[in-house]
Amino acid sequence: MTLLDLSGVSFGYAKGKTVLHGIDLAVAAGDNLGIVGESGSGKTTLLKLLLGLERVSTGTIAFRGTALDTTERTFMRGFRRSVQAVFQDPYSSLDPRQRVFDIIAEPLRSLKIETDIAAAVAQALRDVDLPADAAQRYPHEFSGGQRQRIAIARAIVANPDLIIADEVVSALDLTTRTRIIDLLRTLSARTTFIVVSHDIALVALLCERLVVLEKGRIVEQGATRDILARPAHPYTQKLLAGTPRMPKRA
């Protein structure tokens, strides 16, 4: 089943300055999609469009076959429940004044999801391998990797269909990075990820499919293993040449 479908999507922040050009891509449930490109290639802009934070200039974005319309409140409520995000910086993405319990419960409360909130938060903490007593503490009491686990717990608590992860491990050291990637791999058994990163090797560990973005255009897309084995575009070859080899996974 297709979760997201982008067709001919272009976008510019100002008139005459298009930063995304004719983007066509689809995300199928269960097939993690990696979006890679260098700084300035348009990854964050594309992510804002995918989250409904900006509106396309031309083209369409459809979620489960219905065009994304940020003015349609009922649709957007369902969309917000189905699509969650985790951002790069676990230090700034968590409200320092809120206890972890309230941070993780936030999507359930803001989306008015009728559920046992305490049980759902406890389950989300278990899912990200944090102890139950983490709920009563504040973000500053945790390490960078643990904070990213808190952000991931918040993203999964409402059981979304899709999680958009933007450079989620870039701020972490190598060991912590590996652990978080393992966690995302485990979670991808129950939700689909779009992983946005400049690091093609990292994305390859998590994603079956890959989109390569250069200067706002898709220059290559397809199955990750095909692209890694035979990168067709010089830009993809350059991205691959610039990343150290990651350990192979079973």
Ligand SMILES: Nc1ncnc2c1ncn2[C@@H]1O[C@H](COP(=O)(O)OP(=O)(O)OP(=O)(O)O)[C@@H](O)[C@H]1O
């Ligand atoms: N708010 C904005 N207003 C105007 N132009 C912007 C804005 N945000 C980004 N841009 C421009 O859009 C283009 C794409 O930027 P974007 O941030 O999407 O790239 P990126 O691939 O996410 O880069 P990075 O990895 O550095 O975050 C760049 O030319 C950038 O200067």
